[in-house]
Every structure is written in C-alpha cells, then in structure tokens.
Amino acid sequence: MTNALIFLITTFSNLFCIALFLRAWIFWRRISPFNNPYCTFIYQITDFIVVPVRKIIPSSKYLDFPSLLIAYLVGLLQTVLNLLIASTGLFFTLAPFIPIYAVLVFFDNLLSLVLWLSLFYAVMSWISPISPLQNFLRTLIEPILTPIRQMLPNPLKKGPFDFSLLFLMIIIIALQMILKSAYKINIPL
Template sequence: MQAIAFLLDAVASFFCTLFLLRFMMQAMRVSFAGQIGDFVVKLTNWAVKPLRSVIPGIGGYDWASLLAALAVQLALSGVLIGLAGPALNADGGTVALMVLWFAVRAVLRLAVYILIGALILQAVLSWINPYSPLAAPAYQLTRPILDPIRRILPTISGIDLSPLVAILLLQVALMFL
C-alpha cells in the first residue's frame, strides 16, 4: 500500500506542480515562449483547455489552472483518505472536510515550494550563467516577492540578500501549513 500511495503522490504532485506553475507564470506575467513555458503548456493543456470553457480567466488570472491543481489534489486526498477509511471512524461530512483541507494545504505547500525552487534557481543562475534561458522566467517569477524585500534590505557590498530573506520567510510560511 505504501508503494501505491507513493506513486500516486508523485504523479499527482508532478501534475499539480505544473498546473500551479502555469497559474503562477500567467499571474506574474512570465513569458510562455521559452522551453519551460512550452513544457508547462503542452503538459497541462489536456485539462486546462476544457476547464477554460467553463471557468474564464478573471482579473488576469488563469483560474482554470488553479482549479485543475486543486482537483488533482482533491482526487489524491480522496484516494489516500479512502484507503485509510476503515481506520478513521468518521462520518461523511468529516471525511469530506478532511479531503478538502488536505487538498488546499497541499496546493499551498506546493506553491511555496515552487517559489523556493525559483529563488534558488535564480540565485544559482545569477552566479553561474545569468544569460541562461531559465534565468528570465525565474527572475520574472520571483520579482514580486523580492522587490518589496529589496526596498527594505539594500544590497550590501554588491551582494543581494533578498533571496535569502525570501526563502527564510517562505520556510516560516511552510511551518504554518
């Protein structure tokens, strides 16, 4: 059972991450023209395009991608809690709330992990290869987080500590999730 749960979690997390990345890239106006954008779009179109006919983008946000991420996590949470069902001794309403809570929590945690990964990628690429095709999307994805921190914490001797502060704050957010 543990192997099945692991495989289900890995596949669900992969697609949920792609849906969230698509939502975040659109929200932060990251170009989909590069390799990363093309990869994300091609692997998520199967779910996002049909959802867009029902859920339009409102306010510049791709709500269909966010709903797809939540749906994947709802399905995973439902299956995992269903596998543990006989041991729970809970009524249907409680189980439904557990499934919803676990799904929302998982989506929020994955969003934070995506941001942490983008911050680390941006920091490493700024040292190694600032002209990499991944540098621009990573910068665009992290700019809304780093700009407010940069206003408060200036560069010290040419070293930007804002990614470190952002990662620490995101780690604190993970502790609450």
C-alpha cells in the same frame, strides 16, 4: 506496499500541481508561451485539462482560475486517495475535513514551487547568469523579491550580496512549518 503507493500518488499529483501553478504564474506575469520553450512545455503538459475547463470557467485579467481550480482538485483527489489507501476508518473519520486538507496541500505545493524556483534561480545565477532559463526564472521570481528588497535594512541592501532571496526562502520554510503544524492529526498528505 501502501507507503510506495502513497508516495507515487503524492509525487505525481504534486508535480502536476506544480505544472498548473507554473501555468497560472506564467499567465499572471504575461509571459508569451510562443516565444519561450519553458512556457511552451508547461502549456503542452497542462493543455489537455486546462483548455476544456477554461470553456466553462474563464480566466480573469490576472488570474488563471482554471489552472488554480484544477490544482486544488488534484490536491483534493490526492488527499482522498491517500486516506483511502492508508486506512478506510481514517477516511470516514476525517471526511468532513478533506476539503481543508486539500487547501493545505494546495498552499504547500505552491510554497514548494516558489522555494524550488528560488533555489534554482540562485544556483543558475552562479552557474549561467545569462542563460535563457535564468531569464525565465528572473521573470518569475523578481516580482516577489522586489518588495522583500524594499523592506531590508540599508546595510543589507547595500552589501555585496543580495539577501532578498535568502529571506524569501526563510519566509517560505516558516510558512510551510506553520501550515503543517496547523493540523495536528497525522495523515499521509
């Protein structure tokens, strides 16, 4: 029963964090939510909490601080709930480290989002390269792929395949492994 509850809490909090990260990413890329149904959807499912927080904490020119702050707080709440459900003794032992674990959850969710969007971008480029969803994904992913393409050796740049997406996925997986191994204590995140 506790494993199922931890799974549900983790899944829903991760999905909500992903929506908040997408909102911040859309804000950073300056994609108009009025012209794009994907942006409109992301804004609709996050407006209920981001709009009130934005009245207290404004966004900067490039960063949507309210969305990122809420994503961190959701990760913090996820960590607290999972620790409370898993074991009360574990919660009180690890209480001072909960904000650090929440940062781990924050970055893990962010890296997972980029990984899944990259994978979806690759699949959509094969299935439907001219779809509106592919254009939306391209707008999000290409600013990350451009510096990777510039660092690739010439034979890989001039080859018939774009290896930048593969290298991005390898980098993300390696970073996630580093994040998870940075904390040796096994707690349900």
